[in-house]
Amino acid sequence: xxxxxxxxxxxxxxxxxxxxxxxxxxxxxxxxxQVVAGVTPGKGGQVFAETVPVFxxxxxxxxxxxxxxxxxxxxxxxxxxxxxxxxxxxxxxxxAITEGIPVMDMMRVxxxxxxxxxxxxxxxxxxxxxxxxxPQSSGGCRIGIAPGYIHxxxxxxxxxxxxxxxxxxxxxxxxxxxGQSTCxxxxxxxxxxxxxxxxxxxxxxDPETESIIMIGEIGGDAEEQAAAWAKEHCNKPIAAxxxxxxxxxxxxxxxxxxxxxxxxxxxxAKKEALVAAGIAVAQTPSEMGSTLAKLL
Numbered sequence: 001x002x003x004x005x006x007x008x009x010x011x012x013x014x015x016x017x018x019x020x021x022x023x024x025x026x027x028x029x030x031x032x033x034q035v036v037a038g039v040t041p042g043k044g045g046q047v048f049a050e051t052v053p054v055f056x057x058x059x060x061x062x063x064x065x066x067x068x069x070x071x072x073x074x075x076x077x078x079x080x081x082x083x084x085x086x087x088x089x090x091x092x093x094x095x096a097i098t099e100g101i102p103v104m105d106m107m108r109v110x111x112x113x114x115x116x117x118x119x120x121x122x123x124x125x126x127x128x129x130x131x132x133x134x135p136q137s138s139g140g141c142r143i144g145i146a147p148g149y150i151h152x153x154x155x156x157x158x159x160x161x162x163x164x165x166x167x168x169x170x171x172x173x174x175x176x177x178x179g180q181s182t183c184x185x186x187x188x189x190x191x192x193x194x195x196x197x198x199x200x201x202x203x204x205x206d207p208e209t210e211s212i213i214m215i216g217e218i219g220g221d222a223e224e225q226a227a228a229w230a231k232e233h234c235n236k237p238i239a240a241x242x243x244x245x246x247x248x249x250x251x252x253x254x255x256x257x258x259x260x261x262x263x264x265x266x267x268x269a270k271k272e273a274l275v276a277a278g279i280a281v282a283q284t285p286s287e288m289g290s291t292l293a294k295l296l
Contacts, residue, residue, distance in 0.1 A: 002130045002182040003157070003202040003209070004093060004119075005069060005141045012037040012067035012091075014058065014074050014082045016048050021073030024097075024145050025049070028071075031148040032132055032139040037061035039070075058089040071127065071143050072096040079123065080105035087118045095143050096122035096193070106191040113193070120193025126163035126185035129170075146170075146183065154179015156292065157203035159196055160215035161188045161222075162243055165285055169213045169241075172289025178296075181209040188217065196226035204234050211237040211296060213288055214279070218244035219265040224273040231277035239292035240274050241282045242267045 011028070015021035016038025026049060029035050037055060038048045044056035055061040058070060070091045074082040079098040086094045101123050113120065121128060127144015131151040134140075142148045150167060152174040160166040166185045173180055181203075186194050196214055203209045212234075216223035223242065230238060245267040274281050282291040 003199075003206050004121075004182065004184070005128055005130050005143060007032065007130065007132050007139055007141050008034060009069055009141050010034050010036045010065060010067045011069045011071060011141075011143060012039060012058065012061045012065065013071045014039045014086065015072065016040060016052070016054060017043050017046065018073060018075075021071075022048065024071075024073065025052070027148065028142045030138075031142040032134065033142050036065040036067050058085045058091065062089045062091060067091070069093040069095065069143065072098055072123070074098055076100040076102070080109050083109050083120065083123075084112055087113060087116050091118055094118055094120050094193070095125070095127050096120060096187075097125065097127060097144050098122075099124040101189070103190055106189065110191055110193075121184065122187040122189075122192060124189045125187030125192075126166055128185075129180070129183045131180055131183075144185070146185070150174060151183065152179035154181065155208065155210035156180050157199075157206065157209040157212045158183040158215075159199040159203070159212070160185050161196075161217050162215055165215045165241065165243060165288075168285050169215060169288045172286075173213070173292070176289050176293055178211075178289075178293070181206060188219075190220075195222050197222065197229055200226050200230055200234060200238075204236060209236065211292055212239070213292055214238055214240045215288070216240065216242045216270060218242070218267050218270075221265065223270045227273045227277035227279060230279060237292065237295040238279045239282060239288060239295060240279050241285060241288050241291075242270045242274070243285075 070086040131153040132140030
């Protein structure tokens, strides 16, 4: 049944009346996503796209519509408070698309979410897509900014720190006829809510996910942790790619968390850990799909 979100999952969008949030809310609605509410303080009572009621608070939106997932399209200075508002309202899953949230703000979010039942994806992520059965996979659930038309319902679970590389892996598996069960961009900030390891565990338990593509990048040790767990516990084929092989130490590359420091977090070290765990590593982004296909 894929993971985290299904075609019937009810979504609310914080920041739906902004240009960026509104644009992607419309694209999600066109994809078939059940967008049931929007939230913008001071604009409660308005209606978005003729059918979606707008509320002043997340608590009101959840109470009135039964939404269980929130997508955050709120400017960086206010995004941390938006996340915490959703947590306080009892939302099961928060998908924070916003890029540029201050690290200190995310430290505050992480501390306040300790012991919470809410899962956070992101921030600075492309979101989640569970493809549907319709034309161009319409009728599924699209939360965030990923292009819906490249997805196809199938059996590959995709988890990635990079948005654009997520799309590349999705398109390759669609072209190969494998399709995807669920695709999740977890974001590349230093402090985020859900890790590669968290998603691998969910994919491993999901009967619709038969294989996995895991995309990482330099910085941190999340990929090594996921590889160590997979070696002992994962019973599904995994192909991986690590971005940033040419990055010099101390230079941030793309994402705020993509930086080699203290000699740790190099692409080579990550690749070695993956190979040691029995994971097939693609040497270029163009080989992610074919690397997985060879395992199958």
